[in-house]
Amino acid sequence: MVEPLTGITVLVTRPAHQAGGLADRIRAAGGIPILFPVLEILDITDARPLVALIGRLDEFNLAIFISPNAVNKAMNLIGRRPLPQGLKFAAVGQGTVKTLEKFGINPVIAPATRFDSEALLDMPELKQVEGKHIIIFRGDGGRELLGKTLAERGATLEYAECYRRAKPDADTGSLVEALAHGKISAVTITSSEGLRNLFDMAGEPAHVWLRRIPLFVSHERIAQTAKKLGCVQVILTSAGDDGLLEGLSNYFQEEAHGGIQSH
Numbered sequence: 001m002v003e004p005l006t007g008i009t010v011l012v013t014r015p016a017h018q019a020g021g022l023a024d025r026i027r028a029a030g031g032i033p034i035l036f037p038v039l040e041i042l043d044i045t046d047a048r049p050l051v052a053l054i055g056r057l058d059e060f061n062l063a064i065f066i067s068p069n070a071v072n073k074a075m076n077l078i079g080r081r082p083l084p085q086g087l088k089f090a091a092v093g094q095g096t097v098k099t100l101e102k103f104g105i106n107p108v109i110a111p112a113t114r115f116d117s118e119a120l121l122d123m124p125e126l127k128q129v130e131g132k133h134i135i136i137f138r139g140d141g142g143r144e145l146l147g148k149t150l151a152e153r154g155a156t157l158e159y160a161e162c163y164r165r166a167k168p169d170a171d172t173g174s175l176v177e178a179l180a181h182g183k184i185s186a187v188t189i190t191s192s193e194g195l196r197n198l199f200d201m202a203g204e205p206a207h208v209w210l211r212r213i214p215l216f217v218s219h220e221r222i223a224q225t226a227k228k229l230g231c232v233q234v235i236l237t238s239a240g241d242d243g244l245l246e247g248l249s250n251y252f253q254e255e256a257h258g259g260i261q262s263h
Contacts, residue, residue, distance in 0.1 A: 037168050065091045
């Protein structure tokens with residue numbers, strides 16, 4: 001039986017420490033992953049504000065984690081100290097839920113579908129937050145929708161910035177050469193910031209090739225960014241590595257049978 005990605009070369013753009021799972025799945029499906037991180041996750045410059053917030057965790061009713069990176073950075077600082085008994089936990093996506101579970105945190109309030117701030121805000125537990133004290137663990141900057149909406153609903157918000165995102169300083173020569181010679185069959189992207197970084201890193205002459213390659217994205221917001229950048233074939237998949245792999249497999253199986261899929 002021919003594997004669904006046999007002979008397919010997939011550019012995997014996740015941060016280096018998070019790319020292994022998807023790369024392994026692509027190999028198992030017969031594909032060839034090319035690892036090219038477009039985001040780098042760095043420690044914050046000054047950890048003292050984060051440490052101070054962690055020391056005040058018993059003042060909060062709810063802790064929201066934006067990403068697995070936020071969980072790892074924060075929980076490694078929290079260490080073995082006991083968590084406040086009354087503190088509830090919430091997460092935007094299932095990857096973040098699983099990372100919290102690795103640290104023994106369960107249950108976690110999280111959407112079952114549509115893994116974004118909007119879906120989390122639709123959950124009953126986040127509708128009635130008047131008078132609640134909420135801490136949001138996240139990277140530097142990021143979207144303000146979640147905190148802004150919770151504040152409008154009467155909550156008191158504090159942000160705990162756990163890490164910095166940066167565009168890697170990478171040698172792009174081999175990437176540009178692969179693009180120029182049609183050696184990349186597909187690109188996977190998991191954030192709008194990462195997609196913009198990819199275009200910046202590849203350089204303007206390579207944009208014409210990048211725009212033609214099937215681009216597999218895990219959220220509608222990324223799809224919108226891709227279309228603004230001129231990408232012709234944008235395939236929206238389910239979230240996570242499994243969703244990306246399913247999208248890749250379905251697309252190339254259909255293509256192998258003479259179908260053409262374009263969004």
